[in-house]
Amino acid sequence: MLHLKKIKVAFFSILIIQCCCFQNGKLYAQNLTRGPYLQQLSSNGVIIRWRTDIQSNSIINFSTAESSSTFSQKIEESTQEHIVQLTNLQPNTKYFYSVVSGAKTLASGKDFYFITAPTAGNTRPINIWAMGDFGDDSKEVYVKNQNAVREQYLKNKSNYTDLWLWLGDNAYCCGTDIEYQRQIFDFYGSSILGNTVFFPSPGNHEYYETSTGQVDKKINYFNVISVPTKAEMGGVASNTKEYYSFNYSNIHFISLDSYGLDEGKYRLSDARSKQYQWLISDLEANKGKSLWTIVFFHHPPYTKRSHDSNAEPDLVAIRESLVPIFDKYKVDLVLNGHSHSYERSYLMKGHTGHSMTFDVNTHAVQNVNGKYENVVGSKPIINKDEGTIYCVVGSAGRLDWNGDPNPHPSSVYSNVTIGGSLLFTINENRLYAKWVAADGVIRDNFTVFKNVNRNVKLAVDYGEKVRLNTSWKGSGNWSNKILNQPFIEFVPKKDTIISVVDSLGFMKDVFQINVSPQPIISVELAENTKVCIKNTLTVPFSVKNTSLDKWTYQLELSDLNGNFNKPSVLAKSSTSPFQITLSDTLKEGSNYLFRVRPNVDFFEVVSSKSFSVSTPASISFTGNKTLAFDTLVNLNLRFTGTPPFTYKISSLPENTTQLKEVSIKVKPKAGGIYTIEQIGNICGAGMILADNSLTILSPLATEDENQPISVFPNPTLGEIFIKNHTVKPIKGNLYIQNIEGKSVFMKQVLFNESEKIDIHELPAGFYILKIKAQGLTITKKIIKH
Structure with a gap:
């Protein structure tokens, strides 16, 4: 912070005119001199760095592509080197950001965004750009090469580059601040650095800045970077910027320092170095966790171009010391620079000696060139389970050759005549890499698959839909005549074998599908069951050849003739039995059926045995309710419900009838009342209606004809x-x-x-x-x- 009282008036006036404004007692930056650029991008956070010409506070405004809300992260402390960390971000999400210092927006627009990493379970394609030895403007040929490599990257890259790996000797000659500024930050600009996070490793030229850099590590390189040293992104904490590891989706990355000295005397290749011991600890901790493991550092164990791994002690030591470790922990890919060329090895293991001792039949795990994507008939690397591919990608700027006409015998492909960079995509179990040369030609490519060529046994329920996916990321031709599809879906009705091959015939999955017998569902109702409306009824059912709790069911009732053309749905349930009460609007009948249907249509449905539906009984007297005594009279009864009816009239014996109307002849000898005492049928006790009594008149007094x-x-x-x-x-x-x-x-x-x-x-x-x-x-x- 600059205060007025500490600055002479003349100097202050010039300063105002040239670079700043004055507001509320503070001087605000007027110019962005570096960045912004991204560091340590993870699934929930990112570090954004930039430099200003004078000190000021630091503000990041950011929002997702889908949201209209804007969030801010602010650091009040004044600085020229601004480092702002955003946390609690959503994984696999695109964010736009702008950079503010003081009262001025310094960077915003289409170039300034990032996409957070997916979580380990979300395996979307991860696009990676790797190169080394690129920032050198000492010769016109280097500048032209660097320009061409950059432009061809922009033309050939995927929609979004998730990671940019720096393989050392990033800025020549000596990794100074000016060189990093001119040859990297200014050169690649916001169109790349504004949205592409880089993870670097140092080369020997980073250490040339000072004569003591290898020992005290006081070099500019470490001032430029913010890397995950405390296992912020997974891995084992290194507690130093010299080397570190991190996880990204299903990939474990390790960055090493192959030139600095531990304790002032031990190189990476020395088993006594902290870095060597940390490397083993990190690989051990990652064992069985990440599908892919990629290690990157500067000095290659195999090269015969501008450097010679046979003759240079540093390279010999790395090969002899580190290759056994890479073999043991099945590292998939090792990326290096140093040699100003491109060299790509076989998938290999077990070779630590002179190049003359390399035997492709002994050391190549798979003797294939892997150019599956571009060369007809070229086989990919299939079911990679051991061995490592070594790539030297050191010609993104520098382009030199030591004149040896013979490439290293472990190389499937090498090129010293043109520069380029390596773009590769990891899509779940598939790695596809392409070396894009400075003229735009893809001169090398290779494809690696893991966990393919499967023989899968599946046990499925009859009628269950099956989805079969190719074990590789890509389409296949299926034995049921479906072509160029990555998956198929169908419902097998019997045991079957389905196979799929890739379009070039190098990979094949076989699926042996065992189908259970057709499920059967049946209603367990006894024969000649009689059902009464308004009564609670238990309807049990059973299923065979599948699990009862896997489906939901509905109970259906036929019409009175046993037809299910328009069934009545009585209840729904996921368990047996059903508990129902039949509606009192249901007609009587003896040929009703129940059936139970699941929520799928492939069951064999067995209906119940026929049953009768009965209605409860009711009774009432009809006709004249008052009758004379000592005459033969009719007690008229009317019944409703399902016969036979059993009833009882007071002073008369219990009786049963099939009729709906009954007349009982009686000759009462005295006055009194006949009362209905009970009524019932198959449904149990019925209802006696309101008019349930009949009166017999008592004898009348004698009338005298001479009464007054x-x-x-x-x-x-x-x-x-x-x-x-x-x-x-x-x-x-x-x-x-x-x-x-x-x-x-x-x-x-x-x-x-x-x-x-x-x-x-x-x-x-x-x-x-x-x-x-x-x-x-x-x-x-x-x-x-």
Whole structure:
């Protein structure tokens, strides 16, 4: 931070004019001098670095491609070397960012974005760019080569480059700050550095900056980088920028320092060095975890171009010391620079000696060139389980040759005449690499597969859909005539064998599919079962040749003729039995069927045996509810429900009938009431309806023809008149009794000639009218309709 009182006025005026503005007591940067560039990009974080011409605070604004929300990360401390770490990001997500220092946005736009790494379970293709010995502008030929390599990379790269691996001697001659600025940051610019994270390793030229750099490590290279030294991205913590490891998707990367000295005296190849011991610990910790292991560092164990691994002690020591380690831990790919050429070996192991001792039949694990993608008939490296491919990619800028016409015999391909860089993609178990030369020609490529050529046995349920995938990432031709497809889906109905081969016939998967017998589902209902509506019913079912709990089911009911053209769905369940209650709207019948259907259509469905549907019984008296005694009368009964009906009338024995209407002849000898006491059928006790009694009239009092009164009309609908035939008034009490002798009406009367009585409120039936007056009792029978 610059304060006014510490700066002379004249100098301050010039400073304002040239590079800054003054606001709220702070000086703000006006120029971005380096970057921004990305470091340590993981599935949930990234470091963004940049440099400004004067000190200021550091702000990153960022957002996802799908979100309108913008987040900020701010560091108030003033600096020219800005290092901002973003955390808690979403994996496999594209973010845009802008760089702010002070009050000024220094970088924003289409070049400034990154895509976070996928998690280990998300194996989308990972695109990688590797090269070494590239930043040299000391000769025009180097500059032209570096330009051409960059341009061909941009033309041939995939949509997004996840990782950029630097293989050492990154900026010549000596890795100084000026050289890194001019030959890397300025050269590659924001179109690459603004969105492509690089993971570097140092070469010998990085250490040439100082005479003591190999020992004290006080070189510019370490000031430029921010790498995962504390296992922030997996691996074993190294606690030094010299070497480190990290995981990215299903790949484990290891960056080594092949020129610096541990404790001032031990190189990487010395078993006493900390780096050597750490390398073994890291590989041991990664064993069985990552599908791919890639190691990159500067000095190659195999080269015969601008350097000679037979003659140079450093290279001999690396080969003798490290190759056995790479063999033991089955490292897949080793990337180096140093030789200013391109060299790619066989998949090889066990060779630590002079190039003359290399025997392709002994040391090549697979004697194939691997040019599967571009050369017809070239076999890929299949089912790579051991051995390592060594690539020297040191001609991305420098391009030199020591004149030896013979490449190293371990090389499948080498080139000293033109520069280039290596682009490769790892897509799950497939690695495809291409060396893109400075003229745009892909002069070398190789493909490696792991875990292919499978013989798979599958046990599937009948009717289950099967998806078969090629074990390689790519299409195949299937034995069931489906061509150029990476997978097929079908429903096997019997045991079958399906095979698939790649288009060139080098890989083949065989699937032996064993299909279980067809599932059968059946309703376990006893024969001649009788079912009653409104009653709870248990309907058990069973399945064979599959698991009951694997499916869901619905219970269906046929029509009364046993047809399932339009079945009624009664219930759904995932377990047996069903518990149901049949609707009271269901018609009676004896040919109903149940069936249970699963949520798939390949079961053999066995319906239940036929059963009858019955309805509960009800009973009521019909007709006249009041009958005279001492005559032959009919007790009329009406039934509903399913016969036979068993019923009981009071004072009569229990009886059973198949009829819906019954008349019982009786001759009552006295007055009284017949009551329905019970009704039932197959559904159990039924319902006795409201009119459940019938009345027999009691004998009426004898009527004297010479009685002094008369009653009319009789029968009546509601009014009766009582006429006095005497000359004297009649005074007394009038009673009306029902046939059981209970008074239902009473009134004091005094009439000379006649009296009107309203009995509309009385129910229809037989009644006895009594008048008690002056020691006289008069009785009349009346009938109310």
